[in-house]
Amino acid sequence: MRADLQLIYDWVPSNAHVLDLGCGDGTLLAALARHKNVTGYGLEIDPDGIAACLGKGVSVLEQNLDDGLGNFVDDACDLVIMTQALQVLRRPDTMLDQMLRVAPECIIAFPNFAYWKHRLHLTFRGRMPVSRSLPHAWYDTPNIHLSTFQDFASLCRDKGVTIVDEAVGSADHEGHWTSRLWPNLFGETAIFRVRRGR
């Protein structure tokens, strides 16, 4: 399992009812169902991802995140998970509101644009960063709302959302002391666990 998914897997409590936004091939939900008795749904728009989920017995709904979560009632589940999708949304801020309407808690993982390699790329080459976590060129990237570890923390403060836990990962997913000390600089992937209210 991808290291960000492994970390999220560890954070999800047993028997939780979860919603995984942009669930991909359903790896996380399938592992959670098998080993932690977790139930729930994945939302995905990629046909191959959907077929893979169905093969794993993961309940998956073809639903575009930009259409919102209006079909889920308040507190429909315990936890909403969203990995590598925040940056492709039209309005990441309103999505955060919706996620915390549907569940009291959510886990969000996204590429940290302030990662030192991205900074070097922009500073010295004068071009938009292209990296393992941001593999696209500026003109064909689906990532329309890139942000940094600190940007997201600041959005949570502005919205009165409590950050319960935060972590960073690298694409090869080896933790390092530098990323714990300066996550905004040394974290390639930012992972937040946030709670409704202060």
Next chain:
Amino acid sequence: MSASFPADSVGLVTPQIAAFESPLALACGKTLERFELVYETYGTLNADRSNAVLICHALSGHHHAAGYHTVDERKPGWWDAYIGPGKVIDTDRFFVVSLNNLGGCHGSTGPASINPQTGHQWGPTFPVMTVADWVHSQARLADQLGIERFAAVVGGSLGGMQALQWTIAYPERVANAAVIAATPRLSAQNIAFNEVARQAIRSDPDFHDGWYADHDAIPKLGLKLARMIGHITYLSEHSMGSRFGRDLRSDQLNFGYDVEFQVESYLRHQGDTFSTRFDANTYLLMTKALDYFDPAGQHDGDLAAALAPATCPFLVVSFTTDWRFAPARSRELVNALLRAGKAVSYVNVDSPHGHDAFLLPNDQYEAVFGSYMRRVHADITGETA
């Protein structure tokens, strides 16, 4: 199996008849004292009888879903693209049961059968069927075949409604349900189209209030019109356009009312063929079953409440250009299942073919439906899909 059939065909199949001697109480208040169902099976029932899949048919469908009745049969069963060895509903793995519903005109007890009480054809006096009635009769068939629980109940369009009804009426007998190109209830527009079709049949002078058999007549014109209207709703504007466009049969306009455009020719042909092979009373009855289907109706319109008894995982599939039972109708069902806390997967398959897409080959449809069915089978065997 004859070598002349494709390798992924179930080959030659022989319909069977199951007779039921105990009465079946119907939603309309009447009772069928005895009845028969014609059905086909493909594949082999396993030792613990856990690999049965029930196929429910749509408005003009029947029991012949796959394979061939004779070596000379021109076209295989209506869902042959999806049922067979190695296909989505894999007959190497599943024991597939496909029947003709009560009230049908392909061998099951229906308007053309003899009413034992009168010794005369039922004709228009055959009881109006509901989807719930059909499901009860299908459960009787399952009893007779020794199938306690279906690995999956599967259906498209009106067949999807039966699959849905199964999960409500017999939740303990359905391990999985695939509800394809269906709707939890007809819209006013859907009912309106059905009513035009019924009026076309009923106003045909050869209809004789449904007693056309007594007059050695067939309301062909009415049936033809009904089918032409229905057929328009099965196709998308795009599929009709790309197939026929404004193409003319000859290369000039004739300034008359004979067939000029290819689409007219096609619709008339569809109508003509249908009018010779389908029974008018059955058509009326089937459209009524469609109109009446509304599980939420008994729960003040609350579909989630109606679905409360269901226990199985659902697969709901819609098609992007289906305007008869549009994707929004499938999403209504999905959202009700979510509110009811049921396990549900939903796919909106990209297809230009409108409502008919559920019958046609499509890579995306086959991939998702195939994945689902492989998992259904893996659950039986305890393997990982």
